[in-house]
Structures are given as C-alpha cells and as structure tokens.
Amino acid sequence: MNDLYSKEKETVETILTQSGQFSPNIVHIHHIEGNEGDYRDFPEDLHPDITRILRSRGIQRLYSHQAEAWEQTTAGKNITVVTPTASGKTLTYNLPVLQKIIENPKAKALYLFPTKALSQDQMTELHELITALERDIKVYTFDGDTPSSARAAIRKQGNIVVTNPDMLHQGILPHHTKWMQFFQNLDIVVIDEMHIYRGVFGSHMTNVIRRLKRICRFYRSNPLFILCSATIANPGEHASRLIEDQITVIDRSGAPVSSKTLIFYNPPIINKELGIRASYLKQARYLAEFLIRKDVQTLIFALSRLNVEVLTKYLKDTFDSDRESMSRPEMIAGYRGGYLPNRRREIEKGIRSGQIRGVVSTNALELGIDIGSLDAAILAGYPGSISSTWQQIGRAGRRGKSAIGIFIGRSDPLDQFLMQNPGYFFGQSPEHARMNPDNVMLLVDHIKCAAFELPFQEGDTFGNVPADDLLAILEFLTKGGVLHYDNRRWYWSDTAYPAVNVNLRRSPEGNFVVVDTENNHKIIGEVDYSAAILTIYPDAIYLASGQQYIVDKLDWDGRKALVRPTDSDYYTDSIDYTKVKVLSEDEARHTRNAEVFQGEVQVMTRAVGFKKIRFYTSENTGYGKINLPDLEMATTAYWFTIPNHAIERLPRSRADIVDGLLGISKALHSVATLHIMSEPHDIHKAVGDKSSEWFAMNTITERGIYSAPDENKKSEKLNPEDLENFQPTLFIYDNYPGGIGFSPLLYDAHEKLIRESWSLIQNCSCHNGCPSCVGPSNEVGINTKEIALDILSILLERES
Numbered sequence: 001m002n003d004l005y006s007k008e009k010e011t012v013e014t015i016l017t018q019s020g021q022f023s024p025n026i027v028h029i030h031h032i033e034g035n036e037g038d039y040r041d042f043p044e045d046l047h048p049d050i051t052r053i054l055r056s057r058g059i060q061r062l063y064s065h066q067a068e069a070w071e072q073t074t075a076g077k078n079i080t081v082v083t084p085t086a087s088g089k090t091l092t093y094n095l096p097v098l099q100k101i102i103e104n105p106k107a108k109a110l111y112l113f114p115t116k117a118l119s120q121d122q123m124t125e126l127h128e129l130i131t132a133l134e135r136d137i138k139v140y141t142f143d144g145d146t147p148s149s150a151r152a153a154i155r156k157q158g159n160i161v162v163t164n165p166d167m168l169h170q171g172i173l174p175h176h177t178k179w180m181q182f183f184q185n186l187d188i189v190v191i192d193e194m195h196i197y198r199g200v201f202g203s204h205m206t207n208v209i210r211r212l213k214r215i216c217r218f219y220r221s222n223p224l225f226i227l228c229s230a231t232i233a234n235p236g237e238h239a240s241r242l243i244e245d246q247i248t249v250i251d252r253s254g255a256p257v258s259s260k261t262l263i264f265y266n267p268p269i270i271n272k273e274l275g276i277r278a279s280y281l282k283q284a285r286y287l288a289e290f291l292i293r294k295d296v297q298t299l300i301f302a303l304s305r306l307n308v309e310v311l312t313k314y315l316k317d318t319f320d321s322d323r324e325s326m327s328r329p330e331m332i333a334g335y336r337g338g339y340l341p342n343r344r345r346e347i348e349k350g351i352r353s354g355q356i357r358g359v360v361s362t363n364a365l366e367l368g369i370d371i372g373s374l375d376a377a378i379l380a381g382y383p384g385s386i387s388s389t390w391q392q393i394g395r396a397g398r399r400g401k402s403a404i405g406i407f408i409g410r411s412d413p414l415d416q417f418l419m420q421n422p423g424y425f426f427g428q429s430p431e432h433a434r435m436n437p438d439n440v441m442l443l444v445d446h447i448k449c450a451a452f453e454l455p456f457q458e459g460d461t462f463g464n465v466p467a468d469d470l471l472a473i474l475e476f477l478t479k480g481g482v483l484h485y486d487n488r489r490w491y492w493s494d495t496a497y498p499a500v501n502v503n504l505r506r507s508p509e510g511n512f513v514v515v516d517t518e519n520n521h522k523i524i525g526e527v528d529y530s531a532a533i534l535t536i537y538p539d540a541i542y543l544a545s546g547q548q549y550i551v552d553k554l555d556w557d558g559r560k561a562l563v564r565p566t567d568s569d570y571y572t573d574s575i576d577y578t579k580v581k582v583l584s585e586d587e588a589r590h591t592r593n594a595e596v597f598q599g600e601v602q603v604m605t606r607a608v609g610f611k612k613i614r615f616y617t618s619e620n621t622g623y624g625k626i627n628l629p630d631l632e633m634a635t636t637a638y639w640f641t642i643p644n645h646a647i648e649r650l651p652r653s654r655a656d657i658v659d660g661l662l663g664i665s666k667a668l669h670s671v672a673t674l675h676i677m678s679e680p681h682d683i684h685k686a687v688g689d690k691s692s693e694w695f696a697m698n699t700i701t702e703r704g705i706y707s708a709p710d711e712n713k714k715s716e717k718l719n720p721e722d723l724e725n726f727q728p729t730l731f732i733y734d735n736y737p738g739g740i741g742f743s744p745l746l747y748d749a750h751e752k753l754i755r756e757s758w759s760l761i762q763n764c765s766c767h768n769g770c771p772s773c774v775g776p777s778n779e780v781g782i783n784t785k786e787i788a789l790d791i792l793s794i795l796l797e798r799e800s
Contacts, residue, residue: 028264028422037256040067053132064254078247080227080239085394087255089228093190109188111162114196170499183219194229200736202435204504207446210463238433258397262405266419280410284380292358296375300360301392303381309543311360316546335361338525366391376404382415384680387430411771413670439738448498456490518564533607533628534574536561541572570614576607580686593646598747601637606630636739638746639731660787663774667757686731758792
C-alpha cells in the first residue's frame with residue numbers, strides 16, 4: 001500500500017467532510033478495506049519458460065483465481081472468470097494459450113474483444129510476453145483497419161488472432177475457406193468483457209458463436225472457451241447461454257484489493273417547494289476542480305456524450321485555457337465513442353503517463369482498457385446498474401493504490417432512492433445479464449449468414465434452436481428464393497452477401513462521419529445512425545474535446561455532417577417525441593380496474609426541435625426546428641389501459657389525467673428498472689391513447705404532452721378538447737429491436753409494479769411533485785402528484 005497516498009487520500013477526504021461547500025451534501029461515507037490477496041505457487045505443469053518470464057516481470061506467485069483457471073482449463077473445461085477490475089484476468093487465458101502453442105506450434109487461439117481499444121491493449125501485453133519468451137509465436141490484430149496485403153499472412157501464419165465480434169461475423173466466418181488452416185487447429189476461444197454481450201448485442205453474439213462452432217465442427221475442431229466478465233448476478237447462466245455449453249464459474253478473486261472510500265453526494269435543494277436540486281453536472285465540475293487542484297488524478301463518468309463535452313469544456317476553461325499556443329500538454333481530456341482511434345490512443349497514453357490530470361468519459365472507459373493508476377472516480381449520476389457502478393469506481397485505485405469514489409445523485413427517482421437508501425446499493429447483488437438469441441428477426445438473419453457459409457443438411461442443428469423451428473425458417477427462406485433445396489440440402493442461392501446487412505450493434509444503416517470543412521475536410525468524429533437526428537441536425541452545436549462546432553449541413557444519404565468551428569456561448573439539446581402502435585396483443589388480462597397486455601409494438605421517434613442552452617448558466621436562449629426522417633423500431637412492450645368507467649370516477653379533466661399518467665410513467669419506469677434488474681436505457685416509457693391508431697401522443701418527457709415547438713417560444717399543452725376520447729394507456733417497452741424478454745416479466749408483475757409506484761410517490765417528501773417521484777410540479781402540473789396517487793389508488797382497489 002502506498003502510505004504517502006493513503007495520507008493524501010485521508011487529507012482529501014477530511015477536507016471534503018469538513019468543507020462548508022461540500023460536507024452538507026455528503027449523505028453517506030462507505031469505507032472498503034483492502035486485503036493482501038490470496039496466492040498460489042506456479043503449477044508444476046506450467047512450462048518453465050512461462051514461469052521464467054513471469055518471475056522476470058515481478059510475478060512470483062499466481063492469484064488463487066488464476067491458478068484455479070489453469071486447473072480447470074488444463075482439465076479441458078470451459079470457464080468463465082468473474083472478478084473485479086484490475087484483478088489479473090488476462091493471465092487466466094494468456095497462460096493456457098501460450099502453453100498450448102509452446103506444446104504445439106500449429107495451435108491457434110481466437111481472442112474476441114468488444115472494442116478495438118481493448119484489442120490494442122491485448123496486443124501490447126501479448127507482444128511483451130512473447131518477446132520475453134523468445135519463441136516464434138505470431139500474434140496479429142484482424143479488424144477493419146488491417147491492410148488487405150497483410151490479411152493472407154494472418155490467415156496462414158497467425159497463432160493468436162485478436163479481433164472483435166463484428167469482424168468475426170462479417171470478415172472471417174463468411175470467408176472460412178481462406179481460414180481453413182486456422183479453424184482446423186483452433187484450440188481456444190477467448191471472450192473478454194462477457195457482461196457487455198447482453199440485450200441485442202448479446203443476442204447477436206450467441207448466434208455468431210453458433211456459426212463459429214458450426215464451422216469448427218466442419219473442420220473437425222472443438223475449441224475450449226474461456227470467458228471473462230465484470231461482476232453480474234448470473235455469470236454461469238449468461239456464459240452458458242452465450243456458448244450454449246457447460247461452463248465452470250470462477251468468481252472468487254485472489255487479487256489484493258485497494259482500500260477505497262465511497263462517498264454518496266446529494267446536491268443541495270435550491271427550491272424546497274418544487275423539490276429541485278442544484279445541477280449534478282455543476283457539482284461534478286466543482287468536485288473535479290477541487291480534486292485536480294489537490295493533484296488528485298480524477299476520472300469523471302458522465303451519462304451522455306453531451307454531458308461529457310459540456311463538462312470537458314468547463315474543466316478545460318479552468319485548467320487548459322492558459323496553455324501557451326498549445327505548447328503546454330493538455331491537463332483535461334474528454335473520452336467517448338465517436339472520437340477517432342488515434343485521438344483515443346493519445347488520451348489513453350496521456351492518462352497512463354499522468355500528464356492528463358482530469359478525464360471526462362462516458363462508460364467507454366468502464367471496460368478494461370489500461371489507463372494506468374487513477375486516484376479518484378466521480379460518477380455524475382447513477383450509471384444505471386450496480387454492476388456498472390462498481391466497474392466505474394474500480395477504475396480508480398488500481399495497482400494497489402487507495403482511492404476515493406464519489407457518486408453524485410441526480411434528481412432522478414433511482415438516484416434519490418439510492419441516496420436515501422445507501423444500504424440497498426451495498427446489500428444488493430449486481431444485475432442479471434439478459435438476452436434473447438432466438439428473437440425471430442435476429443435468428444433468421446443469422447441462419448441466412450450460416451447458410452451462405454455452409455449448406456444446411458436435413459437433420460442439422462443450429463445451436464439450441466429446436467429442429468422444427470430451424471426447418472420452418474429454412475422452408476420460409478426457400479419460398480422467398482433466398483435458399484435452394486436439393487438432395488436433402490439447403491444452399492444459398494441469393495446474389496446478396498448476407499452478413500453485410502446484419503449489424504451486431506443495432507445500426508444497420510451505418511454511422512455518420514463529422515467533417516470539419518475549415519480544416520481540409522478532416523473527419524473529427526463519428527455519430528451512430530440512431531443518434532444522428534438528436535445530435536448533428538442543421539444548426540446543432542457539435543462538441544468534441546471541448547471545442548464547439550456548428551453543423552452547417554447534414555448529408556443524410558451521404559452519411560456525413562459538415563461542420564465548422566464556432567465560439568458560441570451555448571450548446572444545443574434536441575426535443576423529440578415517441579409514438580407507439582400496437583401490432584399484436586400476445587397476452588391480455590383484466591385486473592383491478594385496468595386491462596393489462598404484453599405483445600409487439602411499433603415505436604416511432606421523431607426529433608421536432610432543439611433548445612439553445614447557455615454554458616454555465618444553463619438558461620434557455622432560444623429554439624430551432626429539426627426536419628429529419630423518423631426512426632422506427634419493432635419491439636415488445638407491457639402496457640395497461642384504464643377504462644373510461646374507472647377514470648370517470650375521478651373529478652379530473654382529461655388533461656389532468658394525462659399529467660397524472662405522465663407522473664406515474666416516471667415512477668413506474670424506475671420501479672420496473674429495479675424489478676427486472678436492468679439498466680434504465682434498456683426500457684423506455686410512453687403515454688398514449690387506446691382510441692387512436694398510434695397509442696402514444698407526442699412527447700414522453702416529464703414536461704407533459706406537447707405539440708411541436710415553435711422556433712421562438714415554448715410549446716403549449718394540448719387543450720382538453722383534444723383529449724375528448726382519450727383512453728389512457730401507459731407503455732413500458734424494450735428498447736431493442738424485436739425485444740429481449742423484459743415485457744413478459746413486467747406483465748406478470750403488474751400488480752407489484754403498481755403497488756411500488758404508489759409507495760414511491762406517496763413516500764416522497766415533496767408536496768406537489770418533484771424530480772424524485774413524478775417530476776417537478778412546474779413542469780408536469782401543480783397537482784400531478786395528487787392525481788397520480790388518485791389513479792394508482794383506483795388501480796389498487798379490489799373490485800367487488
């Protein structure tokens with residue numbers, strides 16, 4: 001333990017707890033004691049050359065989980081290693097892989113990482129080990145940046161190929177005949193950051209592994225699988241579903257643990273009547289400035305790319321504004337998806353060297369990218385899951401150093417629940433990783449890809465898909481002219497290359513690039529297709545590394561945004577609304593004055609305008625219009641409708657009922673998130689009208705139901721007469737195409753969800769509504785809390 005730093009940590013903690021600025025907002029302090037670790041001697045059957053290089057790197061013994069991983073893989077068992085951040089998981093797969101290749105120079109291993117940055121980290125680590133081994137072991141990265149001239153050599157000579165699921169799906173499996181030698185000798189497949197593969201990405205991943213195993217069987221190989229993960233509630237179940245095989249779970253870490261101090265920090269209430277708290281982003285800025293001035297290297301996690309850029313600008317204005325003509329190295333950096341690879345590598349290097357003293361990131365740095373040792377982590381808002389919270393806190397205090405973690409609560413019900421009940425956080429197990437690989441839309445796509453790779457034969461299987469289901473899909477594709485049936489086999493007969501049209505990360509239409517027209521048309525970033533209408537619309541302020549750019553033009557067909565630098569004193573935030581249309585009612589029941597359903601829905605999202613928000617003051621300085629294509633998604637949902645005879649018992653107008661239901665939707669979304677142990681963005685909410693074709697009317701934000709905004713003024717609420725035939729309906733839908741299985745769980749728990757929503761709102765200390773329950777009364781209506789409780793009381797009544 002670093003005694004000097006322990007004293008500095010203690011000093012920082014003491015100053016925080018005694019500060020008149022910060023101490024009143026500290027609601028809980030949790031100390032986590034460190035430990036010395038649990039060690040094992042090197043296994044006797046570990047090759048002496050490997051033992052030698054480990055000792056040369058200062059590793060005299062293995063952690064207990066590393067030794068257990070060795071024992072299990074040596075016995076031929078698939079394993080998943082589930083231990084905290086910086087616990088040496090890399091050696092759990094590098095040791096058996098290097099041993100295999102030393103014993104058999106023809107042996108091959110495939111490493112799968114969810115991001116290129118992680119792949120780069122692994123290449124560095126592997127090259128160091130192999131250089132020290134002084135053996136001819138070929139390690140290559142194979143991804144979209146790999147030159148065509150190098151690909152043939154990689155296919156034939158590579159012992160270890162490091163890639164990502166997307167490249168395996170589109171660049172390797174469809175061309176397996178060129179990889180014949182590799183697949184014939186494939187002994188080990190490594191899947192790191194297993195917890196990332198959930199939802200739609202995980203559903204795709206299981207199907208990619210099904211195709212991989214199918215090709216391995218064709219070449220008569222049967223590789224061992226080694227998976228690594230951050231802590232989740234169901235590691236064995238999740239790993240087994242990913243590879244559809246038995247798995248041994250290793251979840252007791254033997255690595256030493258650094259001592260940590262975790263502070264729960266709740267921004268002060270600035271309007272008691274409305275229950276409004278000070279901006280959590282400003283509080284994050286003040287705390288970060290305090291820590292960086294104390295020479296505490298600090299990582300701030302923000303919940304969105306916009307928040308990353310706003311915080312980065314604020315901190316750069318404080319610490320980097322006096323850089324002399326860029327001659328002094330930057331102290332502050334932002335880090336998020338959309339930055340170009342070279343920029344990300346530059347930032348990572350600056351963090352490791354200690355040159356960058358403050359970095360603001362999305363959850364992109366939550367993964368195991370090596371950024372060295374950090375002193376403090378600030379979480380600007382609850383990241384959405386207990387697992388992610390521990391991952392982010394774990395980024396500080398690596399390599400035996402003590403650390404401070406500060407969790408800043410938003411006015412969101414989830415954040416405030418944790419602020420008021422910190423024991424829940426520390427006593428709760430992490431979330432379950434859920435996915436649905438048999439989602440029909442995904443399954444059909446991957447069966448098409450598999451048929452392109454190898455013909456299906458009668459009696460074949462595809463993972464755990466039932467034979468009848470597989471046969472039905474093959475016959476369906478044959479009728480559509482995609483497959484050709486001949487001599488008991490199904491052959492690919494279409495001219496298209498199917499993998500190109502299947503994107504594993506739910507953006508089939510491709511990313512947009514951001515081009516700086518005043519800097520030789522240099523590409524400065526990328527934006528996901530689904531985020532384009534909300535971030536790079538014409539006249540938007542695009543933020544990158546603390547610099548503002550104004551969007552002059554969005555070339556939708558060309559997938560590029562043309563921008564130029566600007567010194568605007570504001571940033572922009574889009575206004576969007578969502579509509580939901582029911583496609584099918586798969587289950588329905590009547591319960592306590594409500595009709596409850598679960599089934600398939602069509603979700604349409606439209607960006608209608610944007611707000612101009614001044615830096616530092618956050619005041620609204622104007623509006624603009626957005627005119628871009630809608631985004632549509634078919635998914636699954638749980639919803640309930642309150643019949644007119646129940647609503648008519650309330651002495652409320654239709655508009656009041658809408659406000660009440662919007663308030664309930666906010667509470668219900670939080671309660672549902674906790675019930676299914678998901679992250680908040682995994683499910684979305686919408687309020688609608690069963691009497692119309694599209695159930696949800698306009699926006700689902702806490703401001704109420706609005707029409708599209710006028711350019712210069714805030715839009716008005718719809719008139720009560722517009723709601724004459726309103727049959728109030730509330731939706732909670734899976735935020736993934738095709739759904740991933742949350743809706744049936746919520747449908748079954750409807751009564752419990754209603755009770756807990758009532759309890760959350762009733763027990764909130766506010767008078768008329770606040771962001772911690774139904775939303776602030778100045779946004780959703782002065783009586784929204786009371787109306788929401790009235791509606792919920794009717795839904796809780798026992799009918800005679």
